[in-house]
Every structure is written in C-alpha cells, then in structure tokens.
Amino acid sequence: MRTPSLARLVWWALALLCATASLLTFASPTAPWLDGALWAFLAMLAARAAFQRPRTASTLPPIWEALWDAAVQRPWRAVSMGAAFALTIWVLHRLPILPPGGTYRAYVVLWVLAIALYLLAVAPPRGWPRTDWSIWWEVNRRTALAGFTIVALAFIVRLVPLTPPTSLSLLTLPAPPTGNPFTITPEGIPTMSLLITSSATRLAGGALVGGRLVWVLIGTLTVANAFWIGTRLKGVQIGLLTAFFVALWPLHVQASHHAEPTTALLFGLTLSTLMLQRGLDRRSPLDWGWVGVACAATFYTAPGGWLAGVVVLAVLGYLLLAERRAMWVLHRDGLFIALGAFFLTIAPLLQFVWRTPQRAALLALPQTLHLTSTLNALASIGSRETLSPLVAALFLFGLFYATLRLFLREAEYRMAPMVLWFWCVLLLHANSPTPSTPTITLALGVPLLFFIALALWHLALLGQRAWRGLSIPTTLITGALLVALALVA
Numbered sequence: 111m112r113t114p115s116l117a118r119l120v121w122w123a124l125a126l127l128c129a130t131a132s133l134l135t136f137a138s139p140t141a142p143w144l145d146g147a148l149w150a151f152l153a154m155l156a157a158r159a160a161f162q163r164p165r166t167a168s169t170l171p172p173i174w175e176a177l178w179d180a181a182v183q184r185p186w187r188a189v190s191m192g193a194a195f196a197l198t199i200w201v202l203h204r205l206p207i208l209p210p211g212g213t214y215r216a217y218v219v220l221w222v223l224a225i226a227l228y229l230l231a232v233a234p235p236r237g238w239p240r241t242d243w244s245i246w247w248e249v250n251r252r253t254a255l256a257g258f259t260i261v262a263l264a265f266i267v268r269l270v271p272l273t274p275p276t277s278l279s280l281l282t283l284p285a286p287p288t289g290n291p292f293t294i295t296p297e298g299i300p301t302m303s304l305l306i307t308s309s310a311t312r313l314a315g316g317a318l319v320g321g322r323l324v325w326v327l328i329g330t331l332t333v334a335n336a337f338w339i340g341t342r343l344k345g346v347q348i349g350l351l352t353a354f355f356v357a358l359w360p361l362h363v364q365a366s367h368h369a370e371p372t373t374a375l376l377f378g379l380t381l382s383t384l385m386l387q388r389g390l391d392r393r394s395p396l397d398w399g400w401v402g403v404a405c406a407a408t409f410y411t412a413p414g415g416w417l418a419g420v421v422v423l424a425v426l427g428y429l430l431l432a433e434r435r436a437m438w439v440l441h442r443d444g445l446f447i448a449l450g451a452f453f454l455t456i457a458p459l460l461q462f463v464w465r466t467p468q469r470a471a472l473l474a475l476p477q478t479l480h481l482t483s484t485l486n487a488l489a490s491i492g493s494r495e496t497l498s499p500l501v502a503a504l505f506l507f508g509l510f511y512a513t514l515r516l517f518l519r520e521a522e523y524r525m526a527p528m529v530l531w532f533w534c535v536l537l538l539h540a541n542s543p544t545p546s547t548p549t550i551t552l553a554l555g556v557p558l559l560f561f562i563a564l565a566l567w568h569l570a571l572l573g574q575r576a577w578r579g580l581s582i583p584t585t586l587i588t589g590a591l592l593v594a595l596a597l598v599a
Contacts, residue, residue, distance in 0.1 A: 125156035133464070147199050190231035197224035198454055202461050205292065214289050221458060225403060228454050232447045233396035253346050257337055260350065264333040264357035268326045268366040280307045280369040281321050291410065292458035302410040303374055322369060328377050329366025333357045335380035336556050342387045343524050344564065351563035351590055352556065358594050359559065361552050371413050372552045378408030379535075380556055382418040383527050386425060389444050398444035402451030409459055417535055417553065419452070424530040432521060487536055491551050491558070498596040501562060508561030511568070532557040562593060 132149035197220050204217060247254070280303060286295055291302040311321040336356045341349030356362060365373045382404040389397035405422055408415035426445070429437045453460075492502040512529050515522040532554055539550045551558070570585040 125153050128153035128156055146203075150199075187231045187234060190227045194224045194227035194231065194454060197221075197227070198457050202457060205290070205458060205461065206465065208290075212289075214291060218291060225451070225455055228451060229396065229399045229403075232399055232450070233394070253350070256350055257334075257353065260337065260353045260357050261330060261334050264353075265326065265330045267358065267363050268329050269323075270367075280304060280325070280371060293462050294459075298413050299371060300410050300412065300415070303371065303412065306411070307369060322367060325369040325373055326366050329362060329373055332362070332366075332373070332377045332380050332556075335377070335384050336559070339380060339384050339387065339527070339556065340560055340563065342384070342391065343528065343560075344567070347586060348560070348563050348567055351566060351586065352560045354590055355559035355562060355593065355597065356555060359555060359597055361548060362555055365552055370552075372549050373412075375408065375412035375414055375417065375553055376555055378404060378412055378415060378418045379421060379531065379553070382408065382422055383425075383531060383556075386422055387527060389448070390429075390441065393440065393444065395444065395447050398441075398447040399451045401444075402448040402453075403455050405448075406452045406455035406459075409456060414539065414553070417538065420538065421527075421531045421534050422448075424534050425526050428516070428526050428530060429523060432523060487539075487550055491554065496551055498599070501593055501596045504562045504565040504593065505558055508563075508565035508568075512561060512564060528557040528560050532561075566590065566593070 128149050132146050132153060135146035135149055201217050201220050201224070208214070208217075280299070283295075283297065283299060283304060286293075286301045286304050288301070289305070291305050293301045295301055295304065306324060307321045310324040333353050333356050337349045337353035339349070340352035362373070362376070364370075382401060385397055385400040385404050388394065389401055401422060405419045408418040490496060492506060496502075497505060509529075509532065512525045513533075515525050516529055535553050536550065539553055566586060566589040570580075570582045570589070573585055574580045574582055
C-alpha cells in the first residue's frame with residue numbers, strides 16, 4: 111500500500127478548508143454568494159491537485175481521464191454540468207433572503223432544472239432503443255397482463271378502502287406557515303409533502319378526491335416498484351407474488367387512502383432500491399443518477415427519509431466488502447454520479463438544517479441503539495396481532511434463509527437489498543425517539559412480503575422434489591391466495 115506524499119496531504123487539507131469556508135459562506139445570509147462560489151471553486155481545484163499522480167505512472171486517473179475526454183468531445187456536457195451547479199448555488203443564495211410571504215415557484219423550477227441538467231450531463235441521450243414490441247409482447251404477454259392486473263387491483267382497493275385510518279394523516283394536518291418546500295414543519299413532516307397534498311386538493315376541489323388521489327397513486331406506484339424489485343432480484347414469480355401481497359396488504363391500503371406519511375417513505379425506499387439494483391445490473395449512468403435523486407427526494411416527502419440513504423449505503427458497503435476491487439472498478443463512476451446527484455438534490459434542505467440546527471432533531475435520528483427495543487419490534491411484527499401464525503412462520507423462514515445466504519461461502523449477493531433494507535430499518539426505526547409498531551411494519555412492508563414470497567417459492571420447489579406430479583404454478587397460486595386471505599382477515 112503506497113503512503114500518500116506530503117504534497118497530496120497538503121492539497122487535501124486545503125481542499126477541506128476551502129470546502130468548509132464555502133459552506134460557512136453560504137450559511138450566512140449576509141455574505142455575498144460569489145464568495146461561496148469562489149471558495150467552492152478553489153476546493154475543487156485543490157481536490158483535483160490532490161488526485162494528480164506523477165506522469166511517470168499515468169497522466170491522469172482513469173475516472174478523471176474519462177471526464178476530461180467527455181468534456182472535450184462533447185463540450186455541451188461540461189456546460190450542462192456547470193449550469194446545474196450554478197443554478198443550485200443561485201437557489202441556495204436566494205432562499206435565505208426571501209421574505210416570509212414570497213413565492214417559491216420559480217426556485218422550485220430552477221431546482222428541478224438543475225437536477226435535469228446534471229442528469230443530462232452525466233447520461234447524455236443515445237437515441238431511443240429499437241425494440242420490436244410485437245416480439246416483446248409475444249414473449250412477455252402473460253407477465254405483462256398479470257402485472258397490470260395486480261397494479262389495477264392495487265389502485266381499486268386503495269381508492270375505496272374498507273377500514274378506518276389508524277394513524278396520522280396528511281389530510282388533517284394544518285397548512286404549512288410558509289410556502290417554502292425545502293423545510294420541515296415543527297411536527298417533523300416535510301413541507302413538500304403537505305404542499306403536494308394541498309395543491310392536489312385545490313386542483314380537484316376537495317380532500318376526498320384530490321388530496322387522497324395523489325397518495326393513492328403513490329401507493330399504487332409502490333406496488334409496481336415492488337414487482338420490479340422482486341423480478342430483478344429473484345425472478346418474475348417472486349416479483350408477482352411480492353406485488354400481489356403489497357397490493358392487498360391492509361396496512362398499506364389504508365395508509366395510501368388516508369395519506370399517511372409513511373406511504374411516501376415506503377415509495378422512496380422502493381424507488382431507491384429499484385434504481386440501485388438497475389444501476390448494479392446495467393451499469394447505466396442514468397440509473398445511478400436516479401439513485402441519488404431518489405434518496406434525496408425521500409427527505410422532502412417523508413418523515414425518516416434518511417432511511418433510504420442508509421439502506422443504499424448499507425448495500426453498497428456490503429458489496430464493496432464482498433467483491434472488493436471488482437465492485438469498485440465496475441461501479442466507481444456510478445458511485446460518483448449518484449453522490450453528485452444526491453448532494454445537488456438535497457442541497458436546499460441541507461441549507462435549512464444547517465441554518466436551523468434545532469430542526470435536525472425532527473429528522474428522528476436515533477441517539478443510541480438498544481438491542482432490547484429492536485428485538486421487541488421484531489417480536490411485535492411477528493406477533494398474532496400483526497401477522498397470522500401461517501404468515502409469520504413464512505416470514506421468519508424467508509428472513510433467516512435470505513440473511514444466511516449473505517454469509518455463506520457462495521454468497522447470493524442479490525439478496526443484499528432486501529436483507530439489509532429489513533435489518534437497517536428495524537435497527538434504526540425501532541430505536542427512533544417515537545417508535546410505532548405499525549409505522550415500523552409499514553416501512554418494512556416490501557422486504558417483509560418479499561420474504562414471504564421467497565418462502566412460498568422454496569416450499570413449492572421442495573414439494574415438487576418430494577412429489578414429481580406437483581405443479582409449481584398451481585402451488586404458488588394456492589399458497590398466494592391463502593396468504594392473501596390471512597393478510598386481509
């Protein structure tokens with residue numbers, strides 16, 4: 111292992127000092143924003159010098175060489191990247207000095223435009239893929255029809271649920287005192303989620319139609335995400351089973367209909383996990399960019415949105431430890447792209463938290479981890495009040511099977527997103543300042559039901575080995591109906 115030279119250490123120290131000066135300048139409403147931009151530029155130059163290696167070994171590290179070649183061959187990408195950061199800096203400069211009654215629509219548009227310009231720079235369009243849809247339909251007809259039926263069923267049962275609300279609803283919370291969507295209310299609810307609900311209510315003319323419909327759609331999209339996650343991790347059968355269980359799960363049905371805040375958290379978790387798996391599978395810069403955007407956007411729409419970032423970091427950390435250099439070589443560009451997209455998207459909210467440190471506690475970050483509370487939460491999830499004995503047994507079997515598969519000699523790395531999602535949320539959410547068993551269970555909904563689908567699949571395989579005449583599709587359909595009845599009852 112090569113020891114870093116004194117010059118590189120000096121450059122890294124200068125980069126850290128300049129970055130700190132830039133953050134402090136932007137945090138001060140009286141300091142000129144050009145000073146902060148200048149400090150940020152100096153920090154980038156110092157970091158670039160720290161990465162520079164002697165020319166005898168290599169002119170530039172491969173990642174910087176690729177970026178430089180892209181900027182030379184397509185200058186508009188460099189312009190797009192620079193415009194994205196320039197717009198973000200302008201928004202950060204203007205937000206603290208806006209009057210209390212000012213409008214934020216223009217700044218939201220600039221913020222979204224900056225994100226779009228960044229994604230355009232890191233993942234330029236390469237033309238529409240040439241797909242023969244007739245062949246695709248012939249191959250995937252049954253799967254497409256089954257998936258569409260499950261998603262349509264999810265929309266219908268969320269539109270008219272049969273159970274009353276059980277927890278806090280965004281429809282009953284007071285309107286935010288300010289129209290700034292980059293803040294958190296004193297109740298710990300991101301302002302953007304309240305503004306989305308109130309805007310939909312005004313457009314549709316009532317909370318019963320508009321305010322609920324937008325969260326019904328978010329809950330339905332969560333079911334679609336669950337299908338794609340299960341399909342990418344373990345195949346179409348597991349994806350269909352997982353989506354079917356989420357579609358009929360009463361806890362998620364009523365949470366979607368009554369606009370409970372955890373609905374947005376589960377959607378953000380599913381979207382972040384799906385984009386992460388797509389990035390790992392396809393090595394697409396656009397997918398990696400959406401990983402960062404999805405993780406950051408969850409902060410704006412759901413209490414405890416930091417859990418999405420924790421899950422993504424846990425999965426990446428596990429893969430880096432398991433595959434080591436191979437993981438870094440294959441996906442390092444994607445990791446940097448995701449990191450840039452995350453900070454570009456989260457920057458306005460980070461500025462709010464930085465300027466009002468007392469609000470950081472509203473993110474519900476756990477101060478300590480208590481093993482007893484975590485075990486109690488796990489026991490309550492598997493209890494008779496939450497799951498029936500049959501469903502609880504399938505869940506525990508799938509959970510411990512998938513967890514064990516991560517630590518065997520021939521580890522099944524594709525289990526990592528679901529396993530680490532479950533344990534991270536259970537450990538951190540169960541130790542939050544105000545833990546709630548239904549909220550924890552809902553945040554764990556997709557991995558919980560994924561483990562049940564996984565257990566059904568393996569039981570069907572074992573049954574076929576014991577009895578050759580047993581049909582796996584028939585066994586899965588019968589088991590799925592029994593589990594659905596147990597969940598709804």
